[in-house]
Amino acid sequence: GDSVTQMEGPVTLSEEAFLTINCTYTATGYPSLFWYVQYPGEGLQLLLKATKADDKGSNKGFEATYRKETTSFHLEKGSVQVSDSAVYFCARAYGGSQGNLIFGKGTKLSVKP
Amino acid sequence: NAGVMQNPRHLVRRRGQEARLRCSPMKGHSHVYWYRQLPEEGLKFMVYLQKENIIDESGMPKERFSAEFPKEGPSILRIQQVVRGDSAAYFCASSPGEDTQYFGPGTRLTVL
Numbered sequence: 001g002d003s004v005t006q007m008e009g010p011v012t013l014s015e016e017a018f019l020t021i022n023c024t025y026t027a028t029g030y031p032s033l034f035w036y037v038q039y040p041g042e043g044l045q046l047l048l049k050a051t052k053a054d055d056k057g058s059n060k061g062f063e064a065t066y067r068k069e070t071t072s073f074h075l076e077k078g079s080v081q082v083s084d085s086a087v088y089f090c091a092r093a094y095g096g097s098q099g100n101l102i103f104g105k106g107t108k109l110s111v112k113p
Numbered sequence: 114n115a116g117v118m119q120n121p122r123h124l125v126r127r128r129g130q131e132a133r134l135r136c137s138p139m140k141g142h143s144h145v146y147w148y149r150q151l152p153e154e155g156l157k158f159m160v161y162l163q164k165e166n167i168i169d170e171s172g173m174p175k176e177r178f179s180a181e182f183p184k185e186g187p188s189i190l191r192i193q194q195v196v197r198g199d200s201a202a203y204f205c206a207s208s209p210g211e212d213t214q215y216f217g218p219g220t221r222l223t224v225l
Binding site for chain 1: 117119146148154155156157158161169172204206213214215216217218219
């Protein structure tokens with residue numbers, strides 16, 4: 001069935017290190033793809049999105065490119081900060097342009113000074 | 114433009130009681146979604162509503178759970194006769210009809 005698979009955490013990095021969090025999806029068609037971030041004790045915030053193949057979403061130094069060939073949407077950041085410590089969720093739209101989202105299980109990132 | 118509002122932020126109930134969770138969508142948003150997050154897990158879709166209509170409730174447990182989004186006022190997720198397994202964070206999201214959903218801060222339900 002339709003699903004989203006993320007690399008398992010936790011991921012621990014030193015400040016200024018390069019970050020990659022892998023995300024792959026299964027789908028019939030080309031759903032919109034999202035990355036959400038959840039800081040401790042808070043709700044989810046939309047980090048970035050891409051709505052069609054080859055789109056690149058970007059925000060706050062984070063980037064992800066919609067790759068239909070590999071059905072992937074990996075999250076990257078060139079230089080992480082302590083304030084980036086959070087749980088990151090990859091998600092895809094379920095049906096067409098609207099409808100519920102299907103989430104990965106989340107990847108916890110800890111950045112050490 | 115205020116974000117999605119949820120209240121209460123924390124709710125404690127004893128087994129058998131009722132829990133009512135409220136969600137006020139962002140201004141101009143007519144689509145509301147409810148998700149549940151169990152500890153150490155991702156969010157699971159529960160129900161999708163538009164004003165006065167349930168569009169998709171495929172993720173709702175068949176018993177004890179109900180949701181509404183009246184013409185006036187917030188969306189309500191209602192859990193009757195709560196059990197310990199209902200303890201979770203419940204998140205509401207809203208959208209203007211496009212695919213991007215904006216999430217509230219969540220209600221953390223604890224069942225004693």
